Amino acid sequence: NKLWSYPLIVKLTMSNFGFVLFSDLGITDLKDGEDISSKFESDTFIDVYIKKITPSEIKNTKIECTLKDPKEADADKALKKGNKVLCRFVKYKSGFGATVQLSDNKYGFIDICEIDDYINSRVDVILKNKSIFFGRVIDDTPGKIQISSRDSLVDDRKYKILSSEGTSLEYKKQFGEQTSTGDIRNLIAKYHNWRELLTINMLVRGYVTSVNQHGAFIKLARNFTVRASNREITDSVSTPPESVLIANTMVLGRILNFKKDKVDLTLRESMVMFGIDELDLTEIVPGFKAKLLVLSVASRIAFCQIIGSRYKCKVRLSKDDPDVKVGQKVVARIKSVTKETPPKIMMHEVELCNEEPSEEFQNLLKLLKKVQNVQKVDLEEMTPVHVDGKDEVRIVQDEVEQNIEDLQELLEAGEDSDESMDEEARKITKYLKIDEGSSEDELMQNDSDDEAEGADNGEGEGDSEGEGEGEGKDEDKDKEETKQEGKGSKEKKTMNKHIQEEIE
Incomplete structure (x- = not known):
């Protein structure tokens, strides 16, 4: 029985049975999908070593056996x-x-x-x-x-690449695609300076460890935890984080900010799909045309995300403007921008955006849908703790x-x-x-x-009050300061530089 600590039972005499611990089975390899039951067949003879005999006055004497030579076995060394x-x-x-x-x-x-x-x-x-x-x-x-x-x-071959014996070129060939789709666990396992390889806007995948009304903690690797505030869970400001996320589920996001040793993440679909920081705040001025993703529409006002930026905006729809739907991409002109942080942006003169999505974008969309399907199954089948x-x-x-x-x-x-x-x-x-x-x-x-x-x-839920609007303004102001600091910092060592150094 593969569920037992002693999955293998052998008959030694007419009245004595031996029990083999799972770690004493002598198995050296299991193929994907294979279990230990395929290694042994009932009613066949097998050689075993007597490992330990435990006499009992109440129960039958327990005889522990092993398929390994006890003289060669060393559990601590293993x-x-x-x-x-x-x-x-x-x-x-x-x-x-x-x-x-x-x-x-x-x-x-x-x-x-x-x-x-x-x-x-x-x-x-x-x-x-x-x-x-x-x-x-x-x-x-x-x-x-x-x-x-x-x-x-x-896998021995893959593990060797992740060890000091493997080169960066080998890493890129084996794990490059995995890293580009947000899995940075092998990047962290391979490089001691992995923090220098992380950048704002980088696509990352991780597991939710806890979630409540304030946001979620997310593990990107066993020694790397980040957080996403409640404003960065979904594009809808009225959706509670607990209704879309559950502990143990996988999420796909982008790195939003670095604050000292802390990393903030965004899980908002509009920012995961289209990225952030492609548009600088200085470019968002009256008269500028920008691509938008429609988030909601009500009373001839569309609430949108400016694609390639951190900012949302309102679009006043006139009777001459085309009908727009949630999830649609449009182009509009900026009408006014306030000096607040974050700025309030009003746009008008809407046009439909008919550009064809690139292959890279289509692959990203497939990845996002795959992760969202996982979240859906987890929400349906898991019980919140x-x-x-x-x-x-x-x-x-x-x-x-x-x-x-x-x-x-x-x-x-x-x-x-x-x-x-x-x-x-x-x-x-x-x-x-x-x-x-x-x-x-x-x-x-x-x-x-x-x-x-x-x-x-699992963990308990917090009971502190939700954050106010003033706190939100301070955080967005911090985002701008963090962004400006990032521009003046020293150049980071990229994967290509690791490869170039090894070649030289």
Whole structure:
């Protein structure tokens, strides 16, 4: 039974049975979609070693067996960083990842960003469905072992490219397309200076770890958490974030701002599709013609996003203007711009935009729709997790420390921080701090019973009041300052420069 810790049972004598732990099966490879049941056939003879005999006066004597030579087996040596190891799924923690068993008394953790390489729904059940699978050790700190089950790291050839042995040219050939569609996990795994490779407007993919009325925290990699404020979740200002997002689901966004060590993201469809910062604020002046994406129409007024910018505008529709629909691209002329931050922009003289979409845009649209389909399935099938502050939740220490570290980074903001989101980070951090005296053995005791109970509850929701309009103006002003600072900063080291240096 592949769901058991001891999936293989062998008959040793007429009255004695032996039990083989999953990590003692001697399996060295599992193809995609293959499980351990394909490696063994019932009613056939097999050679085993007696590993341990546990006498019992109440129950039958327990005999543990192994298919490995005990003299050659070394469980601790197998758990060194870079080694592949057979893992058994134990429990999924919403918004964080999965606890896995590595041997009879060793456990590890797979971060939500290290579960799967692909755009799939229900990331919370991917490992549960596999049950027993191969992973690679990416952190071998005792008591805090981190595992990755992503194909990019489990596959030996791909892992070599991501190691110091691989060149940037090899990386670009193997993972260039993956990175261009927003998956930056391998970029972070490959380069120590990965933060310098990130740019405003960069397309990124990640997993939602928590969401409430103030916005969402999103993990782009196991050691990199960003946030999207409630104003950057959807184009509709009246849509609550909780109605479109749920913890564990994948999102596609663009990097909006860098503030010290914090990164802000936008998930708004209009900005993901058409990008930002192609139009400078100095270009948005009366008389300028701009392309717009229609967001809503009411009483001969269209509310639109100026394509290629961070700004929205209102368009007054005259009787001579063509009819416009939500989602349509149009061209209009700027009538007036206020000096406020952000500016209030009024436009008129509407024309239909009949340009043909480029192949690049069509590919981006397909990617966006694929991610949106994942979100739809997750919203329909997953149950939102609400946490009672009195609940006692035990999770492995490596999971706790990693998430506290990520959230502490979000708290290191100055006066320009989003207070409501920072308060949420404080609450989650406080919630995650558990008794360090809890041992790993206590955590994993009766894991078979825990599996039947399902995943524990996730983070609590914040209860602070929503942000006012004044705060919104300050944040947008910060965006402009951040943008100007970015222009004067030193030139960043691009992927092409890495390749050029290696060639030279």
